[in-house]
Amino acid sequence: MHPILEALLLSAGYNSALVAIGAGLLGAAAGAVGTFLFLRKRSLVSDAISHATLPGIGLAFILMVALGGDGRNLLGLMAGSAVTAWLGLTLVEWASRRTRLAEDAAIGAVLSVFFGFGIVLLTVIQGMSAGKQAGLQGYLLGSTAGMLLQDAVVIAVGGLLAAAVVVLLRRPMTLVSFDPEFAAAAGYDVRRIDLAMLGLVMAVTVVGLKLVGLVLIVALLIIPPVTARFWTNRSDVAVLLSAAFGAVSGYVGSSISASAPDLPTGPIIVLSCFALFAVSLLFAPDRGVVASLVRHRRFQLKVHRRQGLLALAHGEPIYDRLTLSVLKRGGYLRPDGVPTDLGRDQAAHAYWDERRWEVARRIHQAEALAGRYDGLTPMEAVFTADEIAAIDRQLGPVSPAGRT
């Protein structure tokens, strides 16, 4: 069997199967949390959080070595990264609240300073005797190489816990994202809920560092929600879809990377995310590019057909080339431009429909009904036969011009 296929089917060994499952759970949590961040329009905060983890990793490593332990202990590194991530987050909050700095500027400043400091620490560690084989570089772009069984378990459990908290907080987070003022009036503590949201982002980031790497983990928080938005108009559905997209990306990406150990994991996961995004962008049924092109074209043809028929009914000349070609292709006009029987009949019908709508809009005040008038929808699609008969009585016995 091909190694990639083997990895996808979880038959490439117990260890990499567990890593793939862990990555799937992490992806699901990231997708779900990321949706709320996206809805709250704060996606970029996650970038500051993830870059702010780097100095924490370095400091934790140095501390663990200094205490005579193994500097590579995942839980230790996670704890260290959480501390500086929290510090970075607090700085962003403080700077945008207390100074004239807007949040995006604060994010940029914190992100670059923390990342720069982290890189300096990594260089220092390279020079330490214990630092050579530390493999801390793996935390930049993620790797499955040398991942221990317990590391995979930590990632899986972390992802699961984060997902569980999202389930618990989904309503408050939705409310705060949609309408913070109403949320506050209804007694929700907006600040605390925002903090919880960012806390979740931090948890996902810290848990995913080893696997996805801190440079690219934002992608797992941002791309799945954006992808999900193409498929739905409901926030609860968007959260589920986004979690599913994140899970698939994490699972597939880490499987591929495990089967080719030279490939860093983060970029592969991000490319999987992007593949789903590209497919959605093009082919999503409602908001996808193809669907909206097709819909627009259909609509355009419908408008031209209707306008052309009304012009025929009024005996007006038609100059628009598209209108002419639509009418000819529909068999309403002969190639020489003379209306066919079908054309005359349909023109009369369109004219009659227009008159009926005029009456309908006058007698039916109901907004939803009158709102259906767009110059295109046929009467029969909206009103019952009885209602149409009533409208015709108002129009009187005179048959409209052109009606045979």
Place this chain on the structure above:
Amino acid sequence: MTPDGSAAKVVEEDPGLPLAVRGMTVAYGEKPVVFSVDARFPAQSMTAIIGPNGAGKSTLLKATLGVVPSLSGSVSVYGQPIAKARHRIAYVPQRASVDWDFPARVVDVVAMGLYRELGLLGMVSRKQRATLMHCLERVNMADFAGRQIGQLSGGQQQRVFLARALAQNADLYLLDEPFAGVDAATERAIIDVLKGLKAERRTIVSVHHDLSTVTDYFDRVLLLNIRKIAEGPTATTFTAANLQATYGGRLAATQINDLGLAHAGA
């Protein structure tokens, strides 16, 4: 300041009194926009809060709810601090500052009024779904239940937020200009809903701008311009003199005369 800063000081109040505000002062920066306002809103009353643009009407409502922090003042709702009585209040903001591209349908927005009832994990039951539709029907929006909220006109959006407040099934309704930007038929429908609420023994407080309808719609008024100018039954408080005091030179004498009110001392 805590989000409930407005409730920092608790006053003993009658549990039958839906809302009492005492000594409320709110400032943005160093400039007080509501100054030392006392007001009481009795049960089953319909009160209009009236005053010129920038008089602090919206701010008074928001500070009452603790949405904006107050410098001083206390609020009691049915004799309790507001933190304990929030489930009895529904609020419709002036122009909801929401993201209209948010992935939510009309019915999802109304369902937000049920969040408290649902708790963190509860599911919307069939009965609650019927309630949601009923709330939409009351504001004539049932036909739009499945629409994305961004695809509504301003007046329709306003009605969806009113439906959300109805879904909260509160005892005290605080509305900030519910009639802004709605057509005459809708205004009629909304006022019928509000009078229906009143008939169900609920209490309504509404910021209102159209002086010509005050006497028809409301039985009490609170005239406000940073300070409270007057408060009481419409018949005795909504007078030309009080309006002049509230609006100052902004309201021409002829405009007040057109309202056909009794002149002070007349």
